[in-house]
Amino acid sequence: xxxxxxxxxxxxxxxxxxxxxxxxxxxxxxxxxxxxxxxxxxxxxxxxxxxxxxxxxxxxxxxxxxxxxxxxxxxxxxxxxxxxxxxxxxxxxxxxxxxxxxxxxxxxxxxxxxxxxxxxxxxxxx
Numbered sequence: 001x002x003x004x005x006x007x008x009x010x011x012x013x014x015x016x017x018x019x020x021x022x023x024x025x026x027x028x029x030x031x032x033x034x035x036x037x038x039x040x041x042x043x044x045x046x047x048x049x050x051x052x053x054x055x056x057x058x059x060x061x062x063x064x065x066x067x068x069x070x071x072x073x074x075x076x077x078x079x080x081x082x083x084x085x086x087x088x089x090x091x092x093x094x095x096x097x098x099x100x101x102x103x104x105x106x107x108x109x110x111x112x113x114x115x116x117x118x119x120x121x122x123x124x125x126x
Contacts, residue, residue: 003067004044004045004046004067005044005045005067005068005069006041006042006043006044006045006069007023007027007032007034007039007040007041007042007043007044007045007051008020008023008024008027008041008042009023009069010045010064010067010068010069010080011023011026011032011051011053012071013068013069013070013071013072013077013080014062014068014077014080014081015074015077016053016060016062023041024041026053026054027039027040027041027043028040028041031053031054031055032051032052032053032054033051033052034049034050034051034052035049035050036050036052039051045064045067046064046067047064047065047066047067048063048064049063049064050062050063050064051063051064051081057089058085058086058088058089059085059086060083060085061083061084061085062081062082062083062084062085063081063082063084064080064081065079065080065081065082066079066080066081067080068080
């Protein structure tokens with residue numbers, strides 16, 4: 001166990017972000033605050049620090065209970081913090097539809113591509 005850990009490492013170990021680069025990006029975009037101040041990725045965390053992370057329309061509020069810089073099993077990650085976050089908001093039905101993958105079409109179905117359109121124009125008499 002360490003005495004001080006980088007913020008981006010701790011956010012990844014605590015499973016707030018999937019990767020350390022995602023945690024660093026969130027810090028660079030000012031989406032992470034420690035004790036009410038915007039924090040950079042290299043900031044050192046201490047016990048009892050209050051970390052607030054903006055994730056789209058939800059703000060997670062975590063109190064640091066344990067400092068780790070090495071990953072642990074997912075089931076053990078919540079022991080690193082006390083979670084004071086409000087419940088995650090539900091997505092409205094329209095946003096849920098917009099998050100879906102676009103419809104995949106078979107090749108040749110639907111509108112012709114630019115290349116196919118040019119081929120059709122060459123066949124058509126002027």
